[in-house]
Amino acid sequence: GAVVSQHPSWVICKSGTSVKIECRSLDFQATTMFWYRQFPKQSLMLMATSNEGSKATYEQGVEKDKFLINHASLTLSTLTVTSAHPEDSSFYICSARDRWRGTMETQYFGPGTRLLVL
Amino acid sequence: GQNIDQPTEMTATEGAIVQINCTYQTSGFNGLFWYQQHAGEAPTFLSYNVLDGLEEKGRFSSFLSRSKGYSYLLLKELQMKDSASYLCALMDSNYQLIWGAGTKLIIKP
Numbered sequence: 001g002a003v004v005s006q007h008p009s010w011v012i013c014k015s016g017t018s019v020k021i022e023c024r025s026l027d028f029q030a031t032t033m034f035w036y037r038q039f040p041k042q043s044l045m046l047m048a049t050s051n052e053g054s055k056a057t058y059e060q061g062v063e064k065d066k067f068l069i070n071h072a073s074l075t076l077s078t079l080t081v082t083s084a085h086p087e088d089s090s091f092y093i094c095s096a097r098d099r100w101r102g103t104m105e106t107q108y109f110g111p112g113t114r115l116l117v118l
Numbered sequence: 119g120q121n122i123d124q125p126t127e128m129t130a131t132e133g134a135i136v137q138i139n140c141t142y143q144t145s146g147f148n149g150l151f152w153y154q155q156h157a158g159e160a161p162t163f164l165s166y167n168v169l170d171g172l173e174e175k176g177r178f179s180s181f182l183s184r185s186k187g188y189s190y191l192l193l194k195e196l197q198m199k200d201s202a203s204y205l206c207a208l209m210d211s212n213y214q215l216i217w218g219a220g221t222k223l224i225i226k227p
Contacts, residue, residue: 034214034215042219043205043217043218043219043220044161044205044217045217046214046215046217049214091158093160093161106163106166107163107215108163109153109160109161109162109163110160111159111160112159112160114158
């Protein structure tokens with residue numbers, strides 16, 4: 001159990017285009033999902049916390065108008081990178097917290113989406 | 119604020135034992151996690167400690183001392199597939215994960 005999927009796993013796009021990444025919890029309900037970004041040889045950086053049915057909470061320095069997050073259901077959150085530029089090229093990873101496990105601790109990670117902006 | 123320190127890189131021999139240390143400073147604490155991350159992949163959960171002491175899970179064990187702000191991950195009977203980055207992560211008072219930079223573990227035959 002506790003499987004999180006991401007789609008797409010790889011995306012290459014031209015500068016200026018928008019890219020949407022989906023994060024789904026396949027066998028559990030996730031009230032909260034997290035979006036991370038990881039540059040090569042660096043640790044994960046939390047971008048935003050996504051709560052079902054409400055606005056996402058963005059970390060300092062993350063532009064909410066550039067990285068649009070929608071958490072419309074208990075199993076799906078989306079991250080849209082608008083007007084992507086080469087510096088947005090990174091590994092984007094989502095994680096989800098299981099609503100019903102009765103604990104706040106464990107986050108389950110998706111496999112990640114590698115974005116390359118040309 | 120929070121601060122997490124772990125070694126950047128470690129090297130060990132196949133079949134041996136290695137201990138990866140993590141020290142932290144935080145005002146709010148809801149547990150400490152260890153994750154394994156292979157290159158190009160997302161992290162996978164290894165262990166969670168919220169109370170002092172040792173948690174053993176197969177070849178992997180994790181230890182926590184809250185008073186010292188210290189944790190370690192112990193890997194026994196090392197296998198080549200254990201070559202990966204090991205991330206120490208602190209869960210703060212808001213139940214958000216604060217990540218260490220990770221320790222790259224290189225296993226040599």
